[in-house]
Amino acid sequence: xxxRQIQLEVLRYNPETDSAPRFQTYEVPCLNEWVVLDALNxxxxxxxxxxxxxWSCHMAVCGSCGMMVNGEPKLACKAFIHEYGDxxxxxxxxxxxxxxxxxxxxxxxxxxxxxxxPYLIPKEDKPxxxxxxxxxxxxxxxxxxxxxxxxxxxxxxxxxxxxxxxDFIGPAAISLAHRYNQDSRDGGREQRQEVIxxxxxxxxxxxxxxxxxxxxxxxxxxxxxxxxxxASTIDWYKEHLMPWMKK
Amino acid sequence: xTVAKSNKPIVWGPFAAGGTITAxxxxxxxxxxxFAALGxxxxxxxxxNLHAIAANWLGKLVIFGFILLSLWHAAHRLRVxxxxxxxxADTWVAIAVYFIASLGTVATIFYLLRIS
Numbered sequence: 001x002x003x004r005q006i007q008l009e010v011l012r013y014n015p016e017t018d019s020a021p022r023f024q025t026y027e028v029p030c031l032n033e034w035v036v037l038d039a040l041n042x043x044x045x046x047x048x049x050x051x052x053x054x055w056s057c058h059m060a061v062c063g064s065c066g067m068m069v070n071g072e073p074k075l076a077c078k079a080f081i082h083e084y085g086d087x088x089x090x091x092x093x094x095x096x097x098x099x100x101x102x103x104x105x106x107x108x109x110x111x112x113x114x115x116x117x118p119y120l121i122p123k124e125d126k127p128x129x130x131x132x133x134x135x136x137x138x139x140x141x142x143x144x145x146x147x148x149x150x151x152x153x154x155x156x157x158x159x160x161x162x163x164x165x166x167d168f169i170g171p172a173a174i175s176l177a178h179r180y181n182q183d184s185r186d187g188g189r190e191q192r193q194e195v196i197x198x199x200x201x202x203x204x205x206x207x208x209x210x211x212x213x214x215x216x217x218x219x220x221x222x223x224x225x226x227x228x229x230x231a232s233t234i235d236w237y238k239e240h241l242m243p244w245m246k247k
Numbered sequence: 248x249t250v251a252k253s254n255k256p257i258v259w260g261p262f263a264a265g266g267t268i269t270a271x272x273x274x275x276x277x278x279x280x281x282f283a284a285l286g287x288x289x290x291x292x293x294x295x296n297l298h299a300i301a302a303n304w305l306g307k308l309v310i311f312g313f314i315l316l317s318l319w320h321a322a323h324r325l326r327v328x329x330x331x332x333x334x335x336a337d338t339w340v341a342i343a344v345y346f347i348a349s350l351g352t353v354a355t356i357f358y359l360l361r362i363s
Contacts, residue, residue, distance in 0.1 A: 160331040193252065203255040206327040229259060236256035 002032045006081065008039050009089040010051060013098050021098065023089070024048075030081050036088060037065050037076035040102075053102035060216055063152030066093050067102050073157035073214045093157040109153055112169050115195050116177035121188030139184040146179035146224055148217040155211035155221050161204050168204035169196060171211035171221035178224040181231075197232040205229070258323070265320025268313055301362045314355045322348035 008028050013021035026047050028039045037055055044051050055065040058077045065076040068091040070084065081088070096104035122133070155171035156162050162170050177196050181189045196202050205225045212222040238245055279292065300306035322344035329340050 160333075164330065164333070197252045199251075199253040199255065201253070203253045203259070206331055208331055229263070232252075233256035233260050233263075236252070236254070237260075239252075 004030050004032055004081065005086065006030050006039065006084075007087045008036075008043060009087065010040070010043070010101065011089075011091040011098075012051070012101050013092075014100055015098060032082045034081045035077050036067075036069055036074070036079040036081065036084075036090060039081065039088070040076060040090070051102075052100040061150060063150035066152040066154050066157065067091065068094055068157065073154035075152060075154070075216045078216050093153055095157050095159070095163045096153070104153075106153065108166070109151075109156060109170070109173070112173045113151065113176065116169065116173050116192050117188055118173070118176040118180060120180060120183065120186050121191065122185060123187030133185040135184050143179045143182035145219055146175050146182070149176055149179075149219045149221075150217055152216065154214045154216060158210040158214040160208055160210065161206055165200070165204050167200040169201050171205075171225065172219075174202055174205075174228060175219060175221040175224035178228050181228075193232065193235065196228060197235065202228045202232060261316055261319050262323050265316035265318075266324070269317050269320050272313060273317065298362065301359065307359045307362070311355055311359060315352050318348040318351045 006028050008026045009023045010026065011021050012018075012024045026043045028042050028047075030039055030042070037058060040051065040053055040055075044053075053065065053067070053076070055076065056062040057064070060075050060078045063075075066073060067076055068074070068089075069076065069079045070089055071091075073093060076090070090102060092098050092102045092104045096106060096108070099105045149172055151172060153172065159168075159171055162168050174196050177192045180186050181192060202225055205222075207222060207226065209222045211225075212220045215221060282288070283292075301310060326337070326340050326344045330337060334340065
């Protein structure tokens with residue numbers, strides 16, 4: 001276990017008292033095996049208890065500790081110190097307003113997530129006595145990777161479109177809508193299409209692909225969005241060229 | 248919440264088709280052109296054969312479709328890329344790229360019709 005001294009530059013900002021964000025540098029004695037979150041915890045425990053940031057699980061499951069590490073959206077618990085030089089700069093996730101220091105205001109994302117109804121809307125209601133809803137491994141495979149999303153919002157921080165067009169529903173929410181649309185037990189696609197096939201829905205995506213590059217769970221949101229585009233295009237032609245075909 | 252579904256599929260369909268063509272056909276054309284430049288012309292792709300394809304109305308239609316979709320794709324992709332880079336003059340960018348694509352399309356029609 002080798003020790004290393006790093007300079008951790010942390011963005012500090014309290015919107016209630018500060019006129020502008022600034023950087024504060026801390027000298028942190030790190031073990032090379034540490035992640036950036038360990039360094040932040042060291043600062044909080046030993047150097048400056050006023051630093052604010054979100055974290056919980058320390059194992060890339062909860063999705064709380066998303067932040068910009070040297071300008072790239074990362075989970076602080078998955079960004080290893082040994083992959084960086086002696087100067088590491090941490091900032092709150094890009095494209096979100098700052099609540100305090102590294103904590104962002106995520107209401108916009110939470111609202112969009114709720115708007116796409118990311119839960120199972122059963123095709124048919126049946127009593128418990130009728131047994132379980134069955135699904136084959138092949139049916140599961142069509143959406144399994146999209147279930148791995150942990151709502152960490154790294155994809156929103158990476159997406160240039162979300163930065164330019166704040167109304168864009170965005171990668172994670174549309175991927176989750178797609179996850180339920182693809183589910184053989186689900187019947188809620190029509191309701192979700194009202195949101196994601198709108199102009200601010202999937203059509204604001206310009207297929208930059210940054211969402212998939214930064215995703216810590218390899219969800220590949222870009223692939224979900226392209227599939228939604230194809231499906232919505234087929235819908236459009238069905239609705240306009242074959243209006244007598246009621247599904 | 249009820250929002251109108253977008254009509255974007257009308258422009259996205261040809262855009263996606265153009266992207267597929269650009270990804271799969273253009274590299275082949277580049278490679279064949281390079282071979283031709285180096286003097287390796289497969290017998291199937293001699294001038295006479297290619298001329299015969301372009302002289303046939305079905306051949307003209309296929310060539311026209313390929314060029315139209317590729318140009319439309321390139322124009323739209325360039326417009327969106329510039330937007331991603333933060334260039335906010337979308338109207339001017341759109342006019343410029345679609346104008347160039349239209350010019351290419353008209354030129355394609357003109358030159359295709361001259362081949363007989």
